[in-house]
Amino acid sequence: MTNLRSVRVLQATAGMLVLAAFWQVLSMTLPPFLFPPVPEIISRTVEILITGSLLIDVLLTAARIFAGLLGAFILGAIVALLIARSRNLENFITPVLNFFQGIPALSWVVFAIIWFHGTEFRVLFIMVMTTLPAFTFQILDAFRSMSKDLFEMTMSFRPSRWTLFKFLIVPTIVPGILTAWKVNLGNAARVVVVAELVGATGGVGYQLLRQQQLFDMAGAMAWTLQLVLFVLVVQQTINVIENWALRYRAVSERAM
Amino acid sequence: MAEPVIRFENVSKVFRRPDGRGDFTAVDKLSFDIDKGEIVAVLGKTGCGKSTMFNIVAGLIEPSAGQARVIGHDPFKEFDFFRGKIGIVFQGDRLMPWRTALDNVLLGLQILNADPKTSEETARAWLKRLGLSGHENDYPHALSGGMRQRVSIARAFAVNPDILLCDEPFSALDEMTARDLRAEFVRLVRQNNKTAIFITHQLNEAMDIGDRVMVFHRPARIAFEGRLTAETSADARQTMRDDIMRILAIDPTPISATG
Numbered sequence: 001m002t003n004l005r006s007v008r009v010l011q012a013t014a015g016m017l018v019l020a021a022f023w024q025v026l027s028m029t030l031p032p033f034l035f036p037p038v039p040e041i042i043s044r045t046v047e048i049l050i051t052g053s054l055l056i057d058v059l060l061t062a063a064r065i066f067a068g069l070l071g072a073f074i075l076g077a078i079v080a081l082l083i084a085r086s087r088n089l090e091n092f093i094t095p096v097l098n099f100f101q102g103i104p105a106l107s108w109v110v111f112a113i114i115w116f117h118g119t120e121f122r123v124l125f126i127m128v129m130t131t132l133p134a135f136t137f138q139i140l141d142a143f144r145s146m147s148k149d150l151f152e153m154t155m156s157f158r159p160s161r162w163t164l165f166k167f168l169i170v171p172t173i174v175p176g177i178l179t180a181w182k183v184n185l186g187n188a189a190r191v192v193v194v195a196e197l198v199g200a201t202g203g204v205g206y207q208l209l210r211q212q213q214l215f216d217m218a219g220a221m222a223w224t225l226q227l228v229l230f231v232l233v234v235q236q237t238i239n240v241i242e243n244w245a246l247r248y249r250a251v252s253e254r255a256m
Numbered sequence: 257m258a259e260p261v262i263r264f265e266n267v268s269k270v271f272r273r274p275d276g277r278g279d280f281t282a283v284d285k286l287s288f289d290i291d292k293g294e295i296v297a298v299l300g301k302t303g304c305g306k307s308t309m310f311n312i313v314a315g316l317i318e319p320s321a322g323q324a325r326v327i328g329h330d331p332f333k334e335f336d337f338f339r340g341k342i343g344i345v346f347q348g349d350r351l352m353p354w355r356t357a358l359d360n361v362l363l364g365l366q367i368l369n370a371d372p373k374t375s376e377e378t379a380r381a382w383l384k385r386l387g388l389s390g391h392e393n394d395y396p397h398a399l400s401g402g403m404r405q406r407v408s409i410a411r412a413f414a415v416n417p418d419i420l421l422c423d424e425p426f427s428a429l430d431e432m433t434a435r436d437l438r439a440e441f442v443r444l445v446r447q448n449n450k451t452a453i454f455i456t457h458q459l460n461e462a463m464d465i466g467d468r469v470m471v472f473h474r475p476a477r478i479a480f481e482g483r484l485t486a487e488t489s490a491d492a493r494q495t496m497r498d499d500i501m502r503i504l505a506i507d508p509t510p511i512s513a514t515g
Contacts (some may be wrong), residue, residue, distance in 0.1 A: 153350040155414065156314055157367040160341040167363065171354045248354045250393040 022127040036218035044222035045229075054207075058226045061196065061203040064120075065188045065230075068127020069181065075128065076180075083136070084143045101133040105191045109198050119200050131184045138183070142176020143169070178242045182235055189231045236256030259328055260289035261419060261451045263315060267322035269308050269501060277306060283476040285322065295445055295452045297466030299459060306455045312425050314454060316482055320402075327418060333339040333506075337433025340368045343412035345425040349404035351396040356408045357383060358503075359391040364415040382410035386440065391491055393409040395484070402433035409437070420445060438464060463493065471503050479503050 020038050027035040046056040079097075083090040108129045112122040146169065154168045194204020204227050211219035269283040282305040290296050300306050311317045312324050315331030315338055324330070329337050345366070345466055351360045358379055361379070365375035385407040396404055405425060412420060426434035442465055445452050456462050461483060462469045471480035480503050482496045 037359060080475065094303070110515040147349050149346070150349060153314060153344070153346060154367070156342065156366045157334055158315075159367045163367050167367065170350065191504075246354075248356075249397070 020190060033215060033217055036221065041221045044218050045225045048226055050221055057207050058204050058230065061192055061205065061227065062230055064123050064127065064196075064203065065185070067189050068124055068192065069184055071124060071128045072131040072135045072184070073177075073181070075141050077177075080139035080143060089093055091204075092207070097102045097133040097136055100129060103129075105130045105194050109195050112195070113198065121194065123195045123200060125137065126193060127188055130191045131188055134187065135180055135185055137224045138176055138180035139173060142173040143181075144171050145176070148174040174244075174245055178238055179243065184235055184240050185231060185238070189227055221251050258292065260327060261292045262288075262453070263295075263323075263325045264288050264312075265323045265325075267312060267319045267324050269305070269312065269317065270320040277451060281475040283312070283319070287322075287453075287479075288470065288476050288478060289346075290451060290453065292451050294467050295442065295454060295465055296468045296470060297462035298453045298470050298472060299456060299462040299475070299481075299500065299504075300472030301455050301474060302457065304364075304472045304474040306472055307423060309472075309476050310421055310453065312456055313419075314421055315343060340415045341417055342419045342421060343413045343415055343417035345405075345409055345420065345422040347424045347427060349396070349401075349408040349421065349423070351398050351404055351407055351411075356393045356395055357388060357399065357403075360396070360407050361410045361414050364411060368415060378414055379410070382414050383407070385444075386410050402429055402437065405437060407428060408453045409444075410442060413448070416448075416468040418451065420450050422452065424456055425454075426461070434461075441465075459504070462500075463497065469496070469500065471500055 012135060022166040024038045025034060027037045032040075048058065079093060083093055105126065106124045109122075112125045116122045116125060150172075154164060158165065192203070193205040193208060197209050198205075200206045204223050206221055209224045211217075211223060266287055267283055268281065268285055270279045270281050272279050274421045282306075286305075286309060290478040298306050299311070308317070312319055313326060313331060315326070315335065318332040318468065324332075326338070327341060331338055331342070334439060353359075358376070361382055361452050362375055365378065368447065370378075380392060381468035383389060388403060388406055388410070391399060391403065397405070399407065406429075410424070426437050429437065438461060444450075454462070454465050456465075466484060468481065468483050470478055480500055482492070482499070484496070485509075
């Protein structure tokens with residue numbers, strides 16, 4: 001098992017090293033303002049991480065992502081549970097959510113700028129609106145995948161609504177919720193940059209806009225890497241939580 | 257004379273067909289009484305309404321007509337009254353995969369809000385009684401089919417119910433394991449003075465387990481009813497077996513026999 005894991009880590013590292021080497025070769029043959037050398041990008045990335053005034057922009061973006069996802073998750077969970085209880089409500093709400101899902105993130109940015117004043121509320125609105133449908137549908141799917149057999153078995157003990165929720169519904173939907181967070185995290189990271197590019201005065205998106213105005217490719221790459229690193233760290237954290245929460249699954253099942 | 261623990265009076269259950277084209281009757285004016293401490297085996301072909309009757313007793317569905325009473329109460333309408341009074345062993349083990357064997361046995365006790373310390377002692381004792389000591393912390397995927405079904409039996413017994421309902425609980429197990437568990441189950445029911453309904457589609461199993469065997473027609477109504485005791489002679493058993501075989505083979509008009 002350890003050997004297999006080591007091989008996987010080596011393969012993943014090798015892939016990234018090849019990409020970095022390819023970039024480095026390009027940087028040696030093309031102008032540095034197009035392809036700055038890899039060491040410079042790394043140096044700029046580290047500089048952001050260790051400079052408080054710059055790191056604050058990364059943390060601001062991270063906070064916006066979390067706030068948006070949390071808002072969409074809570075709202076999505078409520079809507080999903082309401083839909084699950086009423087077919088009529090499902091018929092009513094599903095087309096609206098499908099319609100929202102079809103609206104591009106950039107359109108929500110424009111709407112937010114036209115409708116609202118405060119930057120933070122604009123970003124929160126954009127984040128919630130772009131991730132709400134996915135959260136709702138994923139939680140609904142998780143709820144609907146609940147085993148009828150387990151439901152009947154639990155009901156045979158005649159639980160209260162709360163104990164049914166605690167002992168059956170929550171453990172049933174946890175895997176779906178974790179997947180929803182992983183999927184939406186990537187989407188949220190992309191959307192937040194767009195939102196910050198257009199309507200914010202701080203954050204990674206705002207800094208990217210500045211790098212574009214300064215024509216500073218190394219800076220643009222360094223800020224982009226901040227976001228990538230953030231997503232990777234959070235996804236890894238969710239993976240750890242997932243492995244703990246789903247530790248009951250057979251090894252073969254988890255390997256699928 | 258004491259009131260029966262389970263009483264069905266002209267109970268019918270009609271379902272709407274999934275395609276919306278009319279209704280079908282799963283249970284048709286079914287009447288029977290089951291006394292305290294009795295083990296009644298219910299036998300019938302697939303789709304004869306055994307499980308529908310089972311679900312009515314369990315209070316999971318409501319009859320369309322007639323009256324079902326369990327311990328003198330309506331099992332569907334009086335939901336809270338039956339908390340902890342009915343234990344069910346299902347066809348599959350229906351263990352929660354995210355709970356260990358011990359936690360699965362604890363489920364009913366937790367739902368009943370029993371004292372955690374006593375509950376754990378009870379759950380461990382039942383696991384031990386069913387030969388699962390040392391497997392308390394195993395998740396269901398790590399247990400064999402027979403072991404999982406033992407956990408589900410422990411889960412049903414742990415809440416100390418008055419009535420046990422079993423829906424073909426051993427049908428998915430190999431014959432040896434099923435025979436052992438069957439014997440264990442009957443022993444536990446008798447030792448703890450429980451009333452049990454045991455649904456099966458195997459004649460041998462019904463005659464091994466039941467103090468009484470009821471055979472259902474389709475839709476569910478009694479086609480045959482016979483009693484078995486330790487004194488029932490081999491000849492009487494054979495006669496009963498032949499009668500039931502004939503009913504199951506040709507579905508004739510209702511007959512009654514006593515062994």
